[in-house]
Each structure stands twice: as structure tokens, then as C-alpha cells.
Amino acid sequence: xxxxxxxxxxxxxxxxxxxxxxxxxxxxxxxxxxxxxxxxxxxxxxxxxxxxxxxxxxxxxxxxxxxxxxxxxxxxxxxxxxxxxxxxxxxxxxxxxxxxxxxxxxxxxxxxxxxxxxxxxxxxxxxxxxxxxxxxxxxxxxxxxxxxxxxxxxxxxxxxxxxxxxxxxxxxxxxxxxxxxxxxxxxxxxxxxxxxxxxxxxxxxxxxxxxxxx
Numbered sequence: 159x160x161x162x163x164x165x166x167x168x169x170x171x172x173x174x175x176x177x178x179x180x181x182x183x184x185x186x187x188x189x190x191x192x193x194x195x196x197x198x199x200x201x202x203x204x205x206x207x208x209x210x211x212x213x214x215x216x217x218x219x220x221x222x223x224x225x226x227x228x229x230x231x232x233x234x235x236x237x238x239x240x241x242x243x244x245x246x247x248x249x250x251x252x253x254x255x256x257x258x259x260x261x262x263x264x265x266x267x268x269x270x271x272x273x274x275x276x277x278x279x280x281x282x283x284x285x286x287x288x289x290x291x292x293x294x295x296x297x298x299x300x301x302x303x304x305x306x307x308x309x310x311x312x313x314x315x316x317x318x319x320x321x322x323x324x325x326x327x328x329x330x331x332x333x334x335x336x337x338x339x340x341x342x343x344x345x346x347x348x349x350x351x352x353x354x355x356x357x358x359x360x361x362x363x364x365x366x367x368x369x370x371x372x
Contacts, residue, residue, distance in 0.1 A: 170262040170346025175353035177367060184341040184357040184365055185229050188265060191343070195258045207255040208234065210245040218245065224254075225282060231337040232267060233274055235282060237299035238330045246271050252336050262346035269338035279332035292316045294331045342370070 181187040195203035204224040211217045218241065226233040232254060236243055246252060254267040273279075283291060296313040303309060338359070345353040354370035 169348050170352070171348050172262045173345065174347060175343060175345035175355060177355065177369065180343065180355060180367070182365065182367070184338070184343075185227070187343060187357075188227065188341065191258075191261075191263060191265065195261060195263075198258075198260055200258055200260055203256075203258060205256075206232075206234075207257075208242060209253040209255070210242050211249055211251070212245055213249045218242070224256075225333070231269065231335040233278075233333050233335045235279070235331070235333045237294065237297070237328075238273075238332060240299035243299075243334075246334060254336055264342075264344040266340075266342040266344070267336060267338045268340045269336050271334050271336050274333035274335050276332070280327055282333060283327040283331070288325070289313075289317075291325045291327075292320065294328050295325070347372070 181190065192203065202223070205221055206224055207219050208222045209217060209219040220242065222234045222236065222242075224232055225235055238244075238247070250271040252269070252271050254265075256263075256265040258264070283294070292313060296309060296316055340359070341357045343355045343357075347353055350372060352372035354372060356368050356370050357365045358368065360366055
């Protein structure tokens with residue numbers, strides 16, 4: 159008999175996560191886990207769920223790509239006029255989730271959001287492939303569109319227009335940084351008794367670590 163959805167389950171047995179094993183700085187701890195995800199050659203280890211909400215609390219979520227992180231926070235790039243861009247302009251709070259299934263690990267990040275500097279947005283924009291730069295102009299992200307053909311026609315017109323020319327970064331396109339106040343590291347364990355260590359930012363800028371019940 160075929161399994162039902164309710165029958166789908168996996169027992170997590172790879173390893174544990176204890177307070178003595180983690181770095182006191184969550185950004186260093188994230189770097190260690192991210193490097194391990196890279197070393198494991200996971201598909202798109204920088205893929206993350208971005209959750210936003212309208213001012214009245216209507217949530218939405220989608221996958222985006224992490225493009226940089228440091229002690230200031232976690233950066234991704236988007237069209238500021240998109241749904242997520244507008245929601246973050248009105249309610250600059252977000253959550254990120256990384257899920258590395260092969261390592262039985264999850265990282266959750268919560269914090270406020272701000273735009274990165276113009277220079278940072280320019281630097282990343284001009285590092286992108288040519289057609290990705292043009293795509294930022296061709297797509298009015300999140301707006302309704304009559305057909306795929308209309309989008310492709312717009313792209314072809316831009317390819318002709320900017321042939322042998324530099325492409326300027328659209329003012330409506332750039333980076334956003336999630337500045338965390340909480341970062342949770344989750345390691346799957348057997349019998350659903352998972353390890354969860356939560357870093358919370360204190361008023362003095364230090365991080366406190368607490369264990370959460372699974």
C-alpha cells in the first residue's frame with residue numbers, strides 16, 4: 159500500500175548540538191555551518207525562505223538567495239517595488255529560514271530590515287551577468303502581466319538598446335539587509351527530540367544562548 163502523507167517521516171540521527179560546541183558569536187556559528195553546507199556540495203545552500211508581513215499582519219513567504227553576510231546582518235537583493243519590497247518598506251521586520259536537509263539542520267533568523275548602501279547595491283549589480291542586469295529592467299516584479307511573450311519582447315528590446323553599452327542599476331532595485339535580534343540553530347535528533355539553541359541579542363550588544371524544547 160502506498161504511504162499517505164501522514165506516514166512520511168524521517169528519524170534524524172547524524173549528530174547533536176550542545177552549548178559547549180557552539181561559538182558565542184552567532185555570525186561565526188552561522189559561518190561554520192554555512193561552510194559545512196558548501197563543503198557538502200548541497201544544492202543552493204544560500205537559498206532561504208524570506209517571510210514578510212503587511213502592517214495589518216498578513217504574512218507572505220518566498221524563496222530568495224543570500225548574497226552576503228557579516229556582523230551587520232544577512233543581505234539579499236530584489237526589486238523594491240515587488241510585493242516583498244513594499245511590505246518591508248511598510249513593515250521592516252522579516253524572518254529567514256535556511257533548511258539544509260542533508261545535514262539535518264535548520265537556521266531561523268528574525269530581525270529588522272534596512273536597505274544596503276547605494277555602493278553595495280551597485281557593486282553587486284555590476285557583478286551580475288549582463289542578461290541578469292537587463293532582467294532587473296525588464297521585469298516589473300510582482301505586477302500582473304498579460305503574457306510571457308510580452309516579457310520576452312521587453313527583454314529583447316533592452317538587449318538591442320543596450321548593445322555595447324553600460325547598463326545602469328535601476329533605482330528601484332537593490333539590496334536589503336536583515337539585522338538579526340534572534341538566531342536559532344536547529345539540529346535534528348532521533349525521536350523528534352531535536353536540539354534547538356537560540357541566540358538573543360541583549361541591549362548591551364552581547365548575545366545570550368538558551369536551549370529551547372523541541
